[in-house]
Amino acid sequence: MKFIVVSCCLALLMGCNQSSVTTVEESSEQKNIRDLLELPAHISTPAIPEYNPLTEQKIKLGRFLFYEKDLSANQTQSCSSCHFQELAFSDGVATPFGSTGHQLTRNSQGLANVVYHSTFTWSNNGFLELEDQLNVPIRADNPIELGVTDSNIEEVLARFDNDPDYVAMFAEAFPDSDSGASINKIIFSLASFLRTMISANSAYDQYLLGDTAALTEQQKLGFSLFNGEKFECFHCHTGNNFSVSYRDSNTTEDTIQYPFFNNGLYNVDGQGSYPSEDQGLYDLTLDPADRGMFRPQSLRNIELTAPYMHDGSIATLREVIEHYARGGRLIENGPNAGDGNLSPLKSGLILPFETTDEEIDAVIAFLESLTDYEFINNPKFSDPFEE
Template sequence: MTYRHNHRKIQNKLNDTTSVKSALSFLLIPSLLFTSLLVTGCKVSSSTTIASTETEQDLRSLLALPEHMPLPAIPDFNPLTPEKITLGRFLFYDTKLSANQTQSCGSCHFQSDAFADGIATPIGSTGHALVRNSQGLSNVAYNATFTWSNDTFFELEDQLNVPIRADDPIELGVTDAELETVLNRFNSDEKYQQLFSAAFPESDSGASINKIIFSLASFVRTMISANSSYDKYLLGDKSALTPQQKQGFSLFNGEKFECFHCHTGINFTVSYKDANSINDAILFPFFNNGLYNVNSDGSYPESDQGIFDLSSDPADKGKFRPPSLRNIELTAPYMHDGSINTLREVVEHYARGGRLTPEGLDNAGDGKNNPYKSALITGFSATEEEIDAVVAFLESLTDYDFIHNEKFSNPHEEN
């Protein structure tokens, strides 16, 4: 069974009273519309109803959300509360959440790396090699879909089921056979009894997989990053960016480099939604960027061919979701398989219009000639100075307050 098909299979493995997928079935209708450079929308929520200005301000306060950042879409079935956030933070860093008690969510998502992990692809708790690079979690609450390439995961609650419950490959390994053992660890722990009771006061059933997922989602939604040099520039401090970074900003949004076609708006990705997004204006974009062209027939490595592994449509070979570029300086290596090491190499890849993997190497082929490559990836001529400027601009998206914010840190290490 392939990695992606396994992800689809385990969506139906939640063992609580209501499955997450059934709760999500009414959400987010795909659209062919494109977002503008600064993403805005009419006040029709995709998954959250804001009852009043006071409620909105309460939510902004809970998220410590600055005024220039839109309110993220919080699903009605899992309203944000301080208690769920606290429980989620404890769970995120607790190795008791893995079947063999060797890994936690924090084992592949380090705060110092903007909640990426600094390696090409991680290893699961039982030694299984994963095929996807661990994405950073900066502003993940604004994602329209989740994981690198799955068009059926519309909420964090969907995605979190995967690393916890997947059995091929195993990440945390909480399979059906291990679930009761893992839940009993929390139900027999006095501290967790208090945390679960506070987070879910209307339930006396103790820990459950849905409560764990809902709490983790609540914590991860608080990971708002909005205090980079770019943000300060956006708010009026024109000295916050260097002349080189301003040049890079102009090139990034120009028709020569064309970065903005896939990386636009406040979160630098067209895969975006917030509390004001109109359902049928939300994009679910996945692109083939010419990273591979195995056998010169448009294929990507068999281990991971993107959306194709779900659809079996050849036109979907190599299609992956464009990630947010927030804190991109900290989340190397890059691409879905971690196969590009530096931001300069990323820009050079797009300047060439696709990557050349020479004959004799694994996955040989010229991605520039991939027949399924996005029409946006045409290549362009760029000087060294221009590439340096774009890289410098991307580095201006680093938020050092975010990676040192104690509210995202490991609570088990506190005195």
């Protein structure tokens, strides 16, 4: 299955590089993106919105801003307060606290290969570009993350306008616009930096590129179980980024999907409801069928991004797989008690299956082959203030 996907991408890429008259322009643009991102051959070219082309200057500014505490109103938090490079840009806690002490209801997502998702956050069918989503951490008031509001925005922007290093970086990143910082320039630069966070050098990638010894026999067994009709994982976690929420420069309007699924995590009322503080897509659409609908998360670097699920309510990969093998999670006591396996809203792909400890170990070992040590140690993504 994976091989088919990968070879399609390669064929498409090679097709583009063998320039015919109609594709010359597009392919040179794609080549620039590939060079800038240093993409290995088996990774497809991401889709970059035309209104925010990637440039080295924006990427550089975005990297500084990602680690910049002055971007929070009270100067206590930066993006990196909840997205740590050593954890593939997740943070290791179930749900983090924002800059003013509010606890968020959702788990901080890892950011590896975020550019390849077709929607952003755990569950939002309206965030189709990173530029749409990034207002949230900066400006949202419920829950507060960085806490920038109408009343303090001028003060926050003045911090950048009064700093000669930032004045220069903003001017270099946006040479054609008026001088000075703005929220849009900040968002465009952060989005550009996030798009460079490509993870493509795990043992699994080396295996795909032809090193058959890069995976152990146990990991190869886990790979085939993951892609088999008993475990069913690949239906929702497939392709290069292990998510059907996927897009790249070859995705067209006709082929793009915006998938959300209820994977049987909760069933608090026997009708498939999730805890009222977060019912996924339903909280946006108010369509009862959307209760518990979340985006299938990428599984790249999944070993590092525990705890799991939108609310961080599953501690280990073993428990994740046990949840799927049961056909949904059973919570016996407390306010969220209920049997996810009996949820009328869970996806038809979440069905109980018989398995063994050996098989579960193999799938875990395969998932661990997606850990990319180069990514978590890559100086391109590290804190520039520590250089």
